[in-house]
Amino acid sequence: MSSAVIFPAQPEQILKGLGKLWTSLGQEEKQQGKPTVLRACAMTLIIATDDPDGGFSASQTISELVHEHPSRGIVIAVSEQAEHGLEARVLAQCWKPFGKAQQICCEQIEITARPESWPNIGPTLIGIIAADLPVVFWCRHRAALSPLASRKQKAGLEAVMSLATKTIVDSKGEDAELRLDLLSTWRRFGRIVADLEWTRLTPWREPIANIFDNPARENPFSSFRRIEIAHGGDKPGAAALYAAGWLSAPYKAQVSFTAAGAQDSAIQRITLYSDSEQIDFNRQGECMILRSTNGRERKYTYKEGTVDALMTEELAILGPDPAFDAAFERAQELLNV
Amino acid sequence: MSVLVQPQPEVAAPNPLQDSLRFERRVPPCAIVIFGASGDLSKRKLLPALYRLFYERRIPPSFAIVGSSRTPMSDDQFRERMKESVAKFLEDAPFDEDVWTSFAQSLFYVPGDLNKPDSYDDIRNKLDELEKTHQTAGNVLFYLSTQPSYYAEAVLALGEHGLNRGNGWRRVIIEKPFGHDLTSARKLNEEIHKVFDESQVYRIDHYLGKETVQNILAFRFGNGIFEPLWNRRYIDHVQITAAESIGVEGRGGYYQEAGALRDMIQNHLSQVMATIAMEPPTVFDADNVRDERAKLLRAVRIMKPEDVPKYAVAGQYGPAKVGGQEMPGFREESSVDPNAQTDTYAAVTFFIDNWRWADVPFYIRTGKRMPKRVTDIAIQYQAPPLGLFMQETKGGLREVRPNLLVLRIQPEEGISLRFLSKSPGSGMRVRPVSMDFNYGSSFGERTPTAYETLLLDAMAGDPTLYTRQDMVDASWQIVQPILDVWAHTNFDFPNYPAGSWGPKQADEMLARQGHVWRIP
Numbered sequence: 009m010s011s012a013v014i015f016p017a018q019p020e021q022i023l024k025g026l027g028k029l030w031t032s033l034g035q036e037e038k039q040q041g042k043p044t045v046l047r048a049c050a051m052t053l054i055i056a057t058d059d060p061d062g063g064f065s066a067s068q069t070i071s072e073l074v075h076e077h078p079s080r081g082i083v084i085a086v087s088e089q090a091e092h093g094l095e096a097r098v099l100a101q102c103w104k105p106f107g108k109a110q111q112i113c114c115e116q117i118e119i120t121a122r123p124e125s126w127p128n129i130g131p132t133l134i135g136i137i138a139a140d141l142p143v144v145f146w147c148r149h150r151a152a153l154s155p156l157a158s159r160k161q162k163a164g165l166e167a168v169m170s171l172a173t174k175t176i177v178d179s180k181g182e183d184a185e186l187r188l189d190l191l192s193t194w195r196r197f198g199r200i201v202a203d204l205e206w207t208r209l210t211p212w213r214e215p216i217a218n219i220f221d222n223p224a225r226e227n228p229f230s231s232f233r234r235i236e237i238a239h240g241g242d243k244p245g246a247a248a249l250y251a252a253g254w255l256s257a258p259y260k261a262q263v264s265f266t267a268a269g270a271q272d273s274a275i276q277r278i279t280l281y282s283d284s285e286q287i288d289f290n291r292q293g294e295c296m297i298l299r300s301t302n303g304r305e306r307k308y309t310y311k312e313g314t315v316d317a318l319m320t321e322e323l324a325i326l327g328p329d330p331a332f333d334a335a336f337e338r339a340q341e342l343l344n345v
Numbered sequence: 346m347s348v349l350v351q352p353q354p355e356v357a358a359p360n361p362l363q364d365s366l367r368f369e370r371r372v373p374p375c376a377i378v379i380f381g382a383s384g385d386l387s388k389r390k391l392l393p394a395l396y397r398l399f400y401e402r403r404i405p406p407s408f409a410i411v412g413s414s415r416t417p418m419s420d421d422q423f424r425e426r427m428k429e430s431v432a433k434f435l436e437d438a439p440f441d442e443d444v445w446t447s448f449a450q451s452l453f454y455v456p457g458d459l460n461k462p463d464s465y466d467d468i469r470n471k472l473d474e475l476e477k478t479h480q481t482a483g484n485v486l487f488y489l490s491t492q493p494s495y496y497a498e499a500v501l502a503l504g505e506h507g508l509n510r511g512n513g514w515r516r517v518i519i520e521k522p523f524g525h526d527l528t529s530a531r532k533l534n535e536e537i538h539k540v541f542d543e544s545q546v547y548r549i550d551h552y553l554g555k556e557t558v559q560n561i562l563a564f565r566f567g568n569g570i571f572e573p574l575w576n577r578r579y580i581d582h583v584q585i586t587a588a589e590s591i592g593v594e595g596r597g598g599y600y601q602e603a604g605a606l607r608d609m610i611q612n613h614l615s616q617v618m619a620t621i622a623m624e625p626p627t628v629f630d631a632d633n634v635r636d637e638r639a640k641l642l643r644a645v646r647i648m649k650p651e652d653v654p655k656y657a658v659a660g661q662y663g664p665a666k667v668g669g670q671e672m673p674g675f676r677e678e679s680s681v682d683p684n685a686q687t688d689t690y691a692a693v694t695f696f697i698d699n700w701r702w703a704d705v706p707f708y709i710r711t712g713k714r715m716p717k718r719v720t721d722i723a724i725q726y727q728a729p730p731l732g733l734f735m736q737e738t739k740g741g742l743r744e745v746r747p748n749l750l751v752l753r754i755q756p757e758e759g760i761s762l763r764f765l766s767k768s769p770g771s772g773m774r775v776r777p778v779s780m781d782f783n784y785g786s787s788f789g790e791r792t793p794t795a796y797e798t799l800l801l802d803a804m805a806g807d808p809t810l811y812t813r814q815d816m817v818d819a820s821w822q823i824v825q826p827i828l829d830v831w832a833h834t835n836f837d838f839p840n841y842p843a844g845s846w847g848p849k850q851a852d853e854m855l856a857r858q859g860h861v862w863r864i865p
Contacts, residue, residue, distance in 0.1 A: 046783055048783075105437070210367050210368075213362070213364065213367075213368075214364075214367075214368045214369075216362060217360060217362035217363050217364065217368065218368075218371060220360050220362055221360050221363070221371055229360065229361065229362060254362070255362075257361075258361035258362070259361075321367065325366050325367070329366060330366075331364040331366065331367070
């Protein structure tokens with residue numbers, strides 16, 4: 009269910025649209041005489057996008073994410089095609105949990121902005137974010153994140169970021185050095201930032217961490233002083249740099265990168281070296297194989313998460329992420345060596 | 346009392362790579378031995394919970410489940426039976442054939458009789474085999490899901506056959522009821538401690554594993570605004586209701602011996618009361634949380650026999666027509682004595698003699714064949730000191746009803762706060778409105794069942810949500826005087842019709858304090 013276009017995209021008009029939407033959803037309740045719809049909201053999730061689909065895929069993503077993170081979704085589609093400077097439409101994303109009779113509904117606001125109007129979005133957003141709840145901003149506007157971003161794009165980005173508790177980007181396929189520079193600037197200004205390239209590392213990090221849980225292990229983690237990371241592409245991507253930062257941060261282990269020949273920059277292999285043991289984590293399709301020179305071999309399922317799954321993981325962490333912070337800082341040190 | 350002290354497993358040094366924000370909590374490899382594996386609890390709760398944990402990869406790849414009971418069965422027959430049960434009783438989740446196939450590879454069965462020594466040898470042999478084939482590291486969790494009368498016998502036999510020690514840790518989960526009265530509970534503790542150290546004993550109370558019961562602690566101690574109002578200065582009284590719409594459902598034989606007071610109040614509801622009323626722990630860990638719960642239970646006033654009729658009400662449901670259907674009375678249920686004096690309803694007024702709660706009544710009621718299935722806790726705040734406003738009701742105007750905070754445990758988990766609001770229109774008339782938090786809609790993800798939580802905790806060695814010996818002892822002490830008086834009372838049962846909220850004596854009990862039961 010969605011509303012007609014709301015123009016101008018004034019907060020009061022949008023909120024009125026939302027009010028009407030809930031009233032119409034409530035009519036069904038009245039007819040049935042029992043609660044059929046639950047309004048759910050635990051945060052505001054803003055997505056800014058320059059996708060040519062006009063925000064369609066961003067909306068689809070929100071409809072998946074709200075199952076685990078009920079939120080007021082705001083999609084800002086920045087497009088030359090937009091008829092007006094800023095126009096809005098409101099809709100509800102509803103689903104019925106397994107085995108339940110009642111629908112859960114989250115509200116969504118789609119704003120279409122002409123590029124020159126994007127920097128003016130601040131006053132609209134301030135009026136429509138859900139009060140007193142965290143605001144997460146997922147920037148999918150690639151041009152605004154690029155070093156060549158225009159002044160207006162930067163201003164648009166800043167208008168949204170200034171309201172956000174946490175800002176999420178995805179550095180996959182981007183120049184890692186430039187991206188880390190940008191994130192570093194944001195972090196210096198006290199922003200909480202997250203990168204889905206770090207989130208993609210969880211299926212690598214968890215099995216690696218777990219093998220060092222055993223206190224009786226012959227070679228503890230501190231004895232592994234050299235780390236080698238094999239990555240696709242010509243130079244290490246953000247994921248490889250984060251992995252290097254994460255593994256070398258605790259004991260300042262030495263790190264080397266090798267190009268493994270694959271096309272995308274994803275990590276292919278991580279090898280840890282101690283004086284008496286070498287442990288190899290090798291990704292092979294949907295499988296990760298651990299081989300140690302002490303004779304251990306183990307297979308893990310490895311499934312690279314979809315963007316929806318990565319975002320679901322990321323939305324569960326709204327405050328600081330100490331592991332990422334430490335890895336990021338160390339990754340920067342490694343870049344500067 | 347002899348207490349066996351066993352060496353504790355080595356505590357792992359902090360692993361700098363672990364990331365508690367993102368990684369699942371680590372559970373060590375282990376084998377779980379379920380005694381009474383063909384029983385109802387295994388079929389309805391334990392296996393569905395273990396399957397679900399496996400589905401979500403919450404249990405390690407190196408694990409095995411060994412079911413044991415008297416029924417002769419092969420591994421495959423056991424797997425087939427459990428598959429049917431899991432598919433049928435899995436809550437809020439679909440059944441996945443492929444996941445089951447993989448799960449079933451870790452499922453084994455050892456037929457045996459708890460009275461026969463050979464059975465324990467068979468289990469030991471199976472555990473030795475699994476330690477090698479499934480790399481369970483010698484860690485074993487025994488789950489006693491048998492008739493309670495077998496608990497002591499089974500535990501002593503585990504000790505005699507050396508199953509209480511091995512290459513890894515050994516733990517035992519004991520289902521309720523933990524004893525039939527204070528004396529038997531103490532005796533059972535004594536027997537268990539001949540074999541297992543207290544740190545190895547996990548007495549399960551599935552109420553404490555419910556997400557919403559755990560949420561009481563988060564609500565009280567994670568928010569600054571409620572705790573200052575959480576005492577006798579602001580709270581008038583507390584009502585804890587655990588109502589079931591069903592009858593004894595084939596458990597007539599057991600229930601006849603137990604009754605509502607033993608079945609619900611001695612364990613589940615006294616633990617819920619302790620969670621509501623306990624002092625904040627200094628640290629959120631197993632010992633500190635359980636210390637505070639135990640301390641609270643020890644502060645509950647023990648009734649004198651002459652006070653029991655004033656502060657405790659027993660009830661038993663009689664036949665009635667509910668929704669056009671004839672419902673039998675308790676005495677007409679199968680395997681129930683037609684003259685049974687069993688309490689299918691119990692309501693008790695407890696007082697907690699400590700600084701925070703002195704003179705605040707805690708009303709607890711539980712019953713079968715009530716109008717609906719509901720468990721909640723209602724904190725009734727005191728009325729404002731001056732009645733400025735009148736409230737609109739169907740019968741006209743009356744004085745305002747004070748604030749009510751309701752913590753809903755089941756079925757719709759959540760929290761509601763009732764407060765007054767001005768009715769629209771001219772004039773200053775007020776009416777109560779409710780501010781609702783619904784667990785399901787704010788946390789979209791599926792919440793784990795109590796058994797999933799508790800089984801995982803036991804595997805991980807976290808006893809926070811399990812009851813400790815002193816807690817069990819204290820909770821028996823507070824109900825024992827009531828049990829003693831009731832045992833010598835000839836009740837005029839039945840005293841409430843099926844489908845009602847209980848006997849009128851329970852209403853009178855509250856009326857004497859100037860209170861009324863709320864309708865949940």
